[in-house]
Amino acid sequence: MFLRFIYRALQYRKQRLTLAFAALAVAATLATVLFGIYGTVEARIRSEFRAYGANIVAVPSNAPTIPTTLAEAARKQGAEAAPFLITSTTINGQQVAVAQFDPQTSQPFTSYWHVKGTRECLAGELLHLDIGTHTPVCTVTGIVSTGGPEDTELLTQLPADTAIASFIEIRAPGDRLESIRTTLAKDFPEASLRTVQSVAATESNVVFKVRAALLLLTLLILAITTLCVGSNFSEMVLERSKEIGILKALGGAESRIAAFFISESAALAILASIAGYILGIFAAAAIGKEIFGGDFRLETTLLVPLSVTAVMLAVAALATAVATSRIWGIQPAIILRGE
Numbered sequence: 001m002f003l004r005f006i007y008r009a010l011q012y013r014k015q016r017l018t019l020a021f022a023a024l025a026v027a028a029t030l031a032t033v034l035f036g037i038y039g040t041v042e043a044r045i046r047s048e049f050r051a052y053g054a055n056i057v058a059v060p061s062n063a064p065t066i067p068t069t070l071a072e073a074a075r076k077q078g079a080e081a082a083p084f085l086i087t088s089t090t091i092n093g094q095q096v097a098v099a100q101f102d103p104q105t106s107q108p109f110t111s112y113w114h115v116k117g118t119r120e121c122l123a124g125e126l127l128h129l130d131i132g133t134h135t136p137v138c139t140v141t142g143i144v145s146t147g148g149p150e151d152t153e154l155l156t157q158l159p160a161d162t163a164i165a166s167f168i169e170i171r172a173p174g175d176r177l178e179s180i181r182t183t184l185a186k187d188f189p190e191a192s193l194r195t196v197q198s199v200a201a202t203e204s205n206v207v208f209k210v211r212a213a214l215l216l217l218t219l220l221i222l223a224i225t226t227l228c229v230g231s232n233f234s235e236m237v238l239e240r241s242k243e244i245g246i247l248k249a250l251g252g253a254e255s256r257i258a259a260f261f262i263s264e265s266a267a268l269a270i271l272a273s274i275a276g277y278i279l280g281i282f283a284a285a286a287i288g289k290e291i292f293g294g295d296f297r298l299e300t301t302l303l304v305p306l307s308v309t310a311v312m313l314a315v316a317a318l319a320t321a322v323a324t325s326r327i328w329g330i331q332p333a334i335i336l337r338g339e
Contacts, residue, residue, distance in 0.1 A: 028276020054169035083165030117142025230319035
């Protein structure tokens, strides 16, 4: 009886079921995209913010320098850290600051530098030195332009055995920034660790706002889908009132009849979830590549399809439950009389 009821519904009411399936499939596709992006957006945004530089800066408290072991301690806690040592020299009769740095460890903090040549010995563009110029410190191998103080400095490599630094730039994971800063401040009292609020606060606000926008958009889409599916199944209940009346006249319980409709919508929700997930993972990969750059990467974690299926089942069940509430109002005697 159950399978026959389902089959007849598919055979004679293809249009309404197709509309319901389409609504669920579109919602499942969008839910897959939003869930997929929602789960990775924090990591992607924090990765993008790496280009904005350090979110913690360690400077000396009461001495001219701080130990480079602070940078090593920061790396052990999962942060990126680069020491910089500032000295000075005289070029063409002018006092020029010399910034010594490690090109490898400082890469996350210097990705925005515009460098012409190589980084062994960089001269700020405002020094007006040419590549190959000999200075008391090194021979210029590149010209750097940053729009910052580096444009008036000479930048050279920091010797590997250097134990002191003028300051250390640290890039801590956003969700652990404060704990890492507190730990380093406790272990290195000779250093003052300052949070770069313009970077840290902006990063947290962007992550929160993007995730909130995705969540609200998902809820809006699901609400519209619930209304669409509920409207379709309400019309189906009215169209099949004669069948429902006959079933009730034969002793069928309203709850059992309602279960037929809910089963139909559940089957549609599962099929729509499969179709929507397949389309959604490709759409999410394309959107992620367009917004964040990088490779076309499919996120195929098991949590996303399970979440999408669960949500689609909940939407279908809610929409159908509202529609099937009309079953209790159908009177078999009136239906059998043709009224």
